[in-house]
Amino acid sequence: MSRISHIELETGGLPAPSSEIEQERRVAIFDLLEDNSFDLPGRDGMPKPEGPFALTLSVQDRRLVFDTKTEAGDKVAEFHLSFGPFRQVVKDYFQICESYFEAVKKLPPSQIEAIDMARRGIHNEGARILQERLEGKAEIDIDTARRLFTLVAVLAPR
Numbered sequence: 108m109s110r111i112s113h114i115e116l117e118t119g120g121l122p123a124p125s126s127e128i129e130q131e132r133r134v135a136i137f138d139l140l141e142d143n144s145f146d147l148p149g150r151d152g153m154p155k156p157e158g159p160f161a162l163t164l165s166v167q168d169r170r171l172v173f174d175t176k177t178e179a180g181d182k183v184a185e186f187h188l189s190f191g192p193f194r195q196v197v198k199d200y201f202q203i204c205e206s207y208f209e210a211v212k213k214l215p216p217s218q219i220e221a222i223d224m225a226r227r228g229i230h231n232e233g234a235r236i237l238q239e240r241l242e243g244k245a246e247i248d249i250d251t252a253r254r255l256f257t258l259v260a261v262l263a264p265r
Contacts, residue, residue: 109146111251112159112178114139116258121166124261127208128201135257144248147175147184156183164255166262173245186244190263193240196233197263200256203229230256 114136124132145162149155156175160183163174170187177183190197203226210219234252237259241247247255 109144109158109246110160111139111143111145111162113161114258115161115163116262117163117165118262121262125208128204128261131204131257132261135254139251139254139258143251143254144246145251146246148243148246150184164258164262166264169264171259171262173241175245184244186241188240192236193233193259193263196229196236197260199229200226200233200260233260 116132116136123129145158145160147156147158147160156177159178161176161178161180163172163176165172165174167187170189171193173184173186173188174182175184203222207219207222207226210222214222230253231249233256234249237256238247238249238252
């Protein structure tokens with residue numbers, strides 16, 4: 108039961124994403140809820156919390172906030188991450204996404220595939236950074252990290 112069963116993004120005050128990025132966000136949430144691995148370690152001598160978990164991602168004081176609760180709504184953990192380590196990879200991710208969305212409209216499949224491979228590489232780098240930043244706070248597998256990175260990118264200040 109070490110998984111996320113509900114996820115919410117608090118995007119108040121952020122500019123609306125493009126329709127393509129909004130679609131990426133919806134797909135990431137759907138895929139995340141279908142299959143994920145999210146576990147919290149025990150802290151301060153307490154046993155590790157049991158899932159499934161409800162996760163709210165938000166931005167407070169220009170920091171990414173993971174607010175984790177039980178399905179019943181009891182607070183389990185909250186941790187704040189600096190956007191600094193994500194800044195360049197998020198910028199690269201949005202640039203390659205724009206190139207990909209444009210390529211899909213007018214380029215042949217071979218060129219689209221090359222851009223998509225680059226996009227996946229940047230996405231994997233963002234997921235790796237997220238796993239590193241969550242070390243000791245939450246344990247996630249690479250697929251969960253990839254989906255969460257998509258959501259982190261949407262929340263990142265631009």
